[in-house]
């Protein structure tokens with residue numbers, strides 16, 4: 001056998017295998033670009049050796065056999081494929097063939113030829129579908145399959161929300177077969193993968209695979225839950241023609257309710273086509289869906305008929321492809337980078353490869369869970385994907401190409417920068433009264449500011465515009481200050497002298513003076529800015545603002561117990577633990593101490609935020625202890641019955657049974673029988689009181705309470721506290737909370753959006769408080 005023949009057989013076997021994986025399993029193992037290369041190699045070899053072409057060669061077929069699980073459907077009009085153009089020359093060649101085929105006068109170097117009208121459309125990256133309408137009703141949906149026989153996916157296409165089940169208007173042919181692409185938007189794809197990850201399911205490498213995998217589901221409920229969309233680009237069989245151009249057809253179909261591309265345009269001549277290609281190419285990253293090229297079709301249907309078909313492709317249409325977004329390369333190594341919060345992140349070092357015009361030699365691997373999910377080994381051949389402007393990603397391992405000496409990826413035991421231990425982070429979850437700690441996906445270097453990488457990043461963050469806003473300290477300067485040993489914590493910035501910095505690279509007399517002035521000017525930050533600048537893991541600007549507004553002093557923020565922090569809006573237990581552990585760290589305490597010694601004066605400190613003080617009740621506290629089988633109702637009953645936490649802890653069994661049913665009472669008993677639980681609960685209560693929370697006894701001795709005998713009404717939306725909390729607070733003060741306004745109402749609390757109740761209150765001349773006034777009222781001493 002000749003070398004050519006051997007290679008041809010090899011290529012056919014390989015292409016057959018990839019065809020099967022792509023069309024039948026929806027699980028391609030190589031990127032399209034690689035498939036195209038193999039395909040072109042085979043085509044070229046067959047062109048050189050026409051005697052070796054056989055009918056079963058992949059070059060002679062379209063797509064692949066239908067998956068037997070679905071009923072088979074015969075396409076009356078075959079569903080064909082498109083020829084590809086990869087550059088302007090291919091496109092001009094196509095245009096020349098069209099003109100020739102239509103007997104139009106050819107142009108010369110200076111143009112002058114007849115201009116053919118082309119329709120221009122994006123080439124959506126999804127899967128081709130045929131929709132058959134009879135008398136306006138959708139009666140069948142089918143995949144392309146091998147072009148002649150597809151699969152009946154009628155049930156599934158009906159779940160795609162923008163496919164009309166009945167055509168709009170009137171005048172449609174009795175038999176109308178619409179063809180187009182089912183695809184998934186980029187946003188839909190991201191949402192689906194996030195949901196799959198959260199549910200422990202498999203994720204999809206790209207939107208095309210996700211769309212194909214979703215549409216060809218035997219369980220149509222799964223299809224229905226997936227964000228699929230349809231875009232129509234042509235016709236199959238029709239009982240009656242209704243336009244004489246392709247664009248005319250699409251516009252008419254749109255009138256009948258069919259979604260068509262927003263980017264559909266008419267081009268006059270090849271120059272217009274090339275402009276369209278460039279325009280869409282520039283906007284490719286910002287389009288909401290993925291495209292792998294644009295499609296040009298001769299607009300006149302008469303001309304299309306004249307040109308006809310050649311093997312698997314129409315002569316009147318072509319796909320002008322964009323550079324592929326996925327490519328194959330080799331994983332040379334995995335290195336570990338250390339970020340500001342100490343997260344040790346695996347980064348793929350790749351054999352450089354051009355992906356969509358950019359050379360890629362690194363890709364993020366996110367975390368070790370991702371490495372495990374991909375099943376990645378060093379030496380593997382991997383698929384790299386560059387979607388839009390995002391950082392390149394490794395989406396898949398090509399297992400067939402794993403070398404014998406591939407090595408597993410291990411997280412280092414010690415930080416590659418400072419040599420400190422690397423520990424796995426823990427996730428704290430609470431359910432049924434127990435905190436369970438599980439392993440997180442992130443590993444962290446425990447070196448904190450003693451780790452050069454973290455120190456540099458921490459200082460870059462500390463000085464940044466939204467943090468301490470120290471101008472004149474770029475990344476390079478920070479690196480120098482750290483490398484020269486001039487700065488080993490953010491506090492050291494405040495001891496820098498002119499002599500120390502003036503000789504550094506990039507500094508001169510003026511810039512040194514300016515920097516020292518900027519540092520001096522940063523000494524009176526708002527508390528929120530300062531908390532944000534500290535760079536506590538998971539504490540962004542919003543959380544920093546909440547902490548500052550609610551606790552109103554650095555000292556309280558530093559001391560706050562994790563459970564107390566969870567009283568603040570939007571702070572969950574995990575973030576609470578991060579905050580607590582940050583301030584418990586001796587080194588961090590030292591740095592904060594130094595910052596204050598060196599003249600930092602925090603602004604906006606003072607009394608505890610009124611909303612926080614007003615948002616706590618004893619019932620709420622007991623509820624937050626998460627005693628098994630005791631919900632908010634049970635917690636409230638305990639508060640009313642015993643009036644203090646100590647009272648609940650010391651309650652005798654009979655009293656307890658009066659407050660709660662047996663099962664709950666037992667559970668409360670068991671909970672407080674553990675001295676740790678009792679101690680922790682009392683510590684939380686003590687801190688809340690210490691911070692200025694002042695709930696009165698919640699025992700139902702209504703007389704003598706400040707609001708005894710009053711009826712209050714809450715209306716509109718409350719933003720500073722929940723309605724339940726407001727109600728509980730009023731009730732604990734002895735008030736009754738009613739749903740309707742009458743002459744007997746003492747006061748109405750009206751939040752934004754208050755309607756008829758507020759009107760009535762005003763008519764009756766009742767006292768009305770807005771939410772701020774209400775919160776201020778609740779935080780008065782004695783209330």
Ligand code: IVH
Pocket residue numbers: 080081082121122123124125126127128144180181233234295314317319
């Ligand atoms: S026309 C006979 N138009 O690309 C012409 N195809 O390789 C048939 N595609 O299977 C196709 N967008 O799945 C056409 N605007 C568009 C398209 C489009 C995406 C897909 C389609 C087809 C493949 C051709």
